[in-house]
Amino acid sequence: MPKSRLPSNILLTCALVFGSVAALSQSVGPQPLPMPAQIAAPKDTPYPAAIRLNVDATDIERHIFKIRETIPVRSGEPVVLLYPQWLPGNHSPSGRVDKIAGLVIYANGARVDWVRDPVDVFAFHVSVPATATSLDVNFQFVSPIDTSEGRVVMTPDMLNLQWNAVTLYPAGHFARQIMMEPSVRLPDGWQFATALETASSRDSLTTFKPVSLETLADSPIFAGRYFKRLDLDPGGVVPVHLNVVADRAELLEVKPDQLEVHRALVRQAYKLYGSHHYDHYDILLALTDRMGGIGLEHHQSSENGTVPTYFTEWEKNADARDLLPHEYTHSWNGKFRRPADLWTPNFNVPMRDSLLWVYEGQTQYWGFVLAARAGLLSKRQTLDAIASTAAAYDHRVGREWRDLQDTTNDPIAAMRRPLSWRSWERSEDYYSEGQLMWLDVDTLVREKSGDRKSLDDFARLFFGVGDGSFVPSTYVFEDVVKTLNTVQPYDWATFLRARLDGHGPGAPLDGIARGGYKLVYTETPSDYFKGSEARRRVTDLSYSLGMVVAAEGRLIEVLWDGPAYKSGLTVGTQIMAVNGIAFDADQLKRAIKDAKQTGATIELLVKAGNRFRTVPIDYREGLRYPSLERDASGPARLDQILTSRN
Numbered sequence: 185m186p187k188s189r190l191p192s193n194i195l196l197t198c199a200l201v202f203g204s205v206a207a208l209s210q211s212v213g214p215q216p217l218p219m220p221a222q223i224a225a226p227k228d229t230p231y232p233a234a235i236r237l238n239v240d241a242t243d244i245e246r247h248i249f250k251i252r253e254t255i256p257v258r259s260g261e262p263v264v265l266l267y268p269q270w271l272p273g274n275h276s277p278s279g280r281v282d283k284i285a286g287l288v289i290y291a292n293g294a295r296v297d298w299v300r301d302p303v304d305v306f307a308f309h310v311s312v313p314a315t316a317t318s319l320d321v322n323f324q325f326v327s328p329i330d331t332s333e334g335r336v337v338m339t340p341d342m343l344n345l346q347w348n349a350v351t352l353y354p355a356g357h358f359a360r361q362i363m364m365e366p367s368v369r370l371p372d373g374w375q376f377a378t379a380l381e382t383a384s385s386r387d388s389l390t391t392f393k394p395v396s397l398e399t400l401a402d403s404p405i406f407a408g409r410y411f412k413r414l415d416l417d418p419g420g421v422v423p424v425h426l427n428v429v430a431d432r433a434e435l436l437e438v439k440p441d442q443l444e445v446h447r448a449l450v451r452q453a454y455k456l457y458g459s460h461h462y463d464h465y466d467i468l469l470a471l472t473d474r475m476g477g478i479g480l481e482h483h484q485s486s487e488n489g490t491v492p493t494y495f496t497e498w499e500k501n502a503d504a505r506d507l508l509p510h511e512y513t514h515s516w517n518g519k520f521r522r523p524a525d526l527w528t529p530n531f532n533v534p535m536r537d538s539l540l541w542v543y544e545g546q547t548q549y550w551g552f553v554l555a556a557r558a559g560l561l562s563k564r565q566t567l568d569a570i571a572s573t574a575a576a577y578d579h580r581v582g583r584e585w586r587d588l589q590d591t592t593n594d595p596i597a598a599m600r601r602p603l604s605w606r607s608w609e610r611s612e613d614y615y616s617e618g619q620l621m622w623l624d625v626d627t628l629v630r631e632k633s634g635d636r637k638s639l640d641d642f643a644r645l646f647f648g649v650g651d652g653s654f655v656p657s658t659y660v661f662e663d664v665v666k667t668l669n670t671v672q673p674y675d676w677a678t679f680l681r682a683r684l685d686g687h688g689p690g691a692p693l694d695g696i697a698r699g700g701y702k703l704v705y706t707e708t709p710s711d712y713f714k715g716s717e718a719r720r721r722v723t724d725l726s727y728s729l730g731m732v733v734a735a736e737g738r739l740i741e742v743l744w745d746g747p748a749y750k751s752g753l754t755v756g757t758q759i760m761a762v763n764g765i766a767f768d769a770d771q772l773k774r775a776i777k778d779a780k781q782t783g784a785t786i787e788l789l790v791k792a793g794n795r796f797r798t799v800p801i802d803y804r805e806g807l808r809y810p811s812l813e814r815d816a817s818g819p820a821r822l823d824q825i826l827t828s829r830n
């Protein structure tokens with residue numbers, strides 16, 4: 185936005201006012217102490233020698249990773265060791281330095297002292313004896329045992345090793361300039377997958393080929409007792425594999441048509457981007473309800489954690505099937521092409537998230553489009569998914585105060601802590617509202633070009649360049665605009681800024697209209713919507729009463745300004761009875777239907793803390809569920825977008 189210019193006489197007056205305040209000087213009260221010396225900024229110079237890193241990941245019962253590092257140092261020169269704080273793909277300072285314990289450092293067999301930096305608690309100052317040429321660094325990563333501590337990464341049957349969690353590294357160098365020699369000991373008999381290449385393997389100890397710290401942190405491991413590896417691109421230019429670990433052996437049953445749609449995902453991505461940015465790619469997939477869920481992108485792999493019955497109850501899990509296409513797309517959008525302000529030289533330089541509406545928003549868009557083109561989702565399921573997204577964002581009134589651009593600060597500001605008023609506070613809305621915005625762009629390119637061009641052309645030009653390279657290529661806002669203009673000349677800067685900086689009302693739904701559909705509400709939910717409700721174990725009444733009800737009538741979401749909100753209901757309140765009859769979800773839905781027919785008020789008996797009260801809800805529009813309905817007045821561009829490429 186343009187900066188406002190003040191008339192020069194006002195500036196002069198301000199200067200006089202501030203000048204006279206300064207003249208009073210010396211206020212009463214403390215003055216700040218100086219900050220400690222800055223930690224050395226990373227330079228693009230090689231660290232003199234490789235760091236040996238060994239991780240013992242066998243203590244699965246106690247969830248403890250034991251780490252031993254040998255870090256070459258210059259004799260007598262103090263060194264600062266950093267624990268990774270700013271994690272790629274998290275877009276936030278989410279490194280778990282609080283989970284580091286038992287840090288003891290030796291040089292020449294004698295213990296040396298370390299002191300944590302009082303300002304940057306991710307930095308450890310270590311004194312190096314005059315005769316020492318390396319440090320032996322020992323510590324543990326005491327990973328969460330219970331979800332209340334964070335994401336569980338070890339269970340008796342599987343584990344997820346993220347190298348950034350088990351590495352201390354020297355300050356002063358770019359991560360790509362620090363060479364690492366990693367090895368891991370896994371529980372006996374377990375198999376594993378990673379984008380790292382094995383150098384040697386003996387018993388349960390695997391040593392990997394040396395890689396830079398940048399690549400190491402980008403190459404996590406999934407390992408497990410029950411494991412299956414599937415070839416997703418037989419005879420392809422480079423290998424692509426689906427590596428599955430599961431809570432139980434029978435969950436690894438993959439039917440031929442299920443394998444086929446995952447293979448089609450690789451083919452459709454290549455047709456879209458016309459390139460790949462890896463030598464080999466490994467999708468890591470955990471089917472579990474014991475290890476914490478995840479979707480985290482890397483250049484040559486991705487971490488995906490989803491429902492145990494992903495394959496075995498295929499029909500029930502449609503809403504889990506955009507995960508793999510999303511994370512796979514990130515190899516192009518996010519890892520290879522990266523916002524210039526998000527790329528950082530090491531893992532302790534702050535990230536800026538201003539372009540996440542491209543990084544995550546367009547990935548969310550392609551995630552669903554590729555899922556449809558590959559057959560992971562049917563056209564109907566994809567339309568129903570888009571309807572759900574459109575309705576959700578159309579009902580979130582938070583945009584009145586907070587624009588979409590500002591939500592890109594959310595990973596840093598909120599770090600995914602639970603929210604009471606999600607629809608008002610807003611969250612990481614650049615994902616799914618970004619998806620709607622890119623549908624808007626795609627259909628506009630199609631309309632303006634007489635359906636000769638599309639966002640596919642943008643994807644190929646923007647993400648498809650540099651085939652075979654996985655050195656990140658950074659971009660700024662103007663580069664996005666320029667490439668859009670190459671595809672189809674238009675005032676894209678104004679178009680994008682209006683949607684990023686605007687305050688509504690409502691979600692950007694022009695893409696649905698230009699796609700040949702309209703968002704409508706029906707009395708019965710789509711199968712996709714029902715599946716999503718079942719998997720989340722909720723009754724989703726967002727578009728009728730404006731609330732989502734979980735087990736035993738507990739409210740887990742109340743939409744700001746909706747009927748439930750206006751009746752004074754909040755998250756955490758429990759519905760005990762509906763119109764005088766004990767609560768169950770069907771009884772509540774019947775009451776909503778009856779109110780429409782009879783005009784009666786819905787009366788809830790609710791419990792909040794130890795207080796009971798009766799709450800009347802003034803709502804008579806019946807059950808409402810989102811759906812996309814074909815509008816035959818224009819071409820069905822959405823159908824074209826979702827059709828697989830030959």
Ligand SMILES: [Zn+2]
Nearest residue numbers: 510514544547
């Ligand atoms: Zn993502």
